Amino acid sequence: MQELEELLAGLAQRVEERQGVKVAIVEPSRLREAAERLREAGYDYLLMVSGVDEPKQGRMRIVYHITRSSNPSELVALEVMVPRDDPRVPSVYDIYPAAQIQEREEHEMLGIVFEGNPDLRHLLLPEDWPEGVYPLRKDFHVAEEPYISSKPSKPIWVLKPELKPGGEAGAGEGGGKG
Numbered sequence: 001m002q003e004l005e006e007l008l009a010g011l012a013q014r015v016e017e018r019q020g021v022k023v024a025i026v027e028p029s030r031l032r033e034a035a036e037r038l039r040e041a042g043y044d045y046l047l048m049v050s051g052v053d054e055p056k057q058g059r060m061r062i063v064y065h066i067t068r069s070s071n072p073s074e075l076v077a078l079e080v081m082v083p084r085d086d087p088r089v090p091s092v093y094d095i096y097p098a099a100q101i102q103e104r105e106e107h108e109m110l111g112i113v114f115e116g117n118p119d120l121r122h123l124l125l126p127e128d129w130p131e132g133v134y135p136l137r138k139d140f141h142v143a144e145e146p147y148i149s150s151k152p153s154k155p156i157w158v159l160k161p162e163l164k165p166g167g168e169a170g171a172g173e174g175g176g177k178g
Helices: 002-007 028-040 099-110
Strands: 012-018 021-026 045-054 059-068 071-083 088-090 113-115 141-147 156-162
Touching: 002 012, 002 021, 021 028, 028 059, 028 071, 028 088, 045 099, 059 099, 071 088, 099 113
Parallel strands: 021 071, 088 113
Antiparallel strands: 012 021, 045 059, 059 071, 141 156
8 A cells, every 4th residue: 555655655645555556545636637647657547437415415426436557456545425416526537548438428427527528419318308307316217117018928127217306216007918
């Protein structure tokens, strides 16, 4: 852990070890500089960007898992926390090109804005998906509705987003052969 602390001296608020992985917690304003230092030190492979919704704390946690292509067992992570009501963080896509599509996914699923990422279009959701509805936020609810086909079959349950925050998800009625 000492090596990461030295490498990110003056940038990391602290460095922790979690399940054998060194995690440097940095302010969003220092993320790019920390990523650049890691890249220059040979951490050249971004494995994944993950986001965690923490509504009770009023924040989102964004974690960048980075390793060395020459030695993948040297895994480290950069972690930033942003306010849940305005989750903004600078993009690192120009430092780690693999971040472009991963940031796009986190933007779509959690509503995190990666400032500077040139392409935050929908990736997985339909293009007409409602603005401000994020399926991986903990307050997102789905309502089950039966899908009844004109062909004889068992009912198929389709998940339909409940677009009212805090609304209750309920099971639809019906089913059977149609």
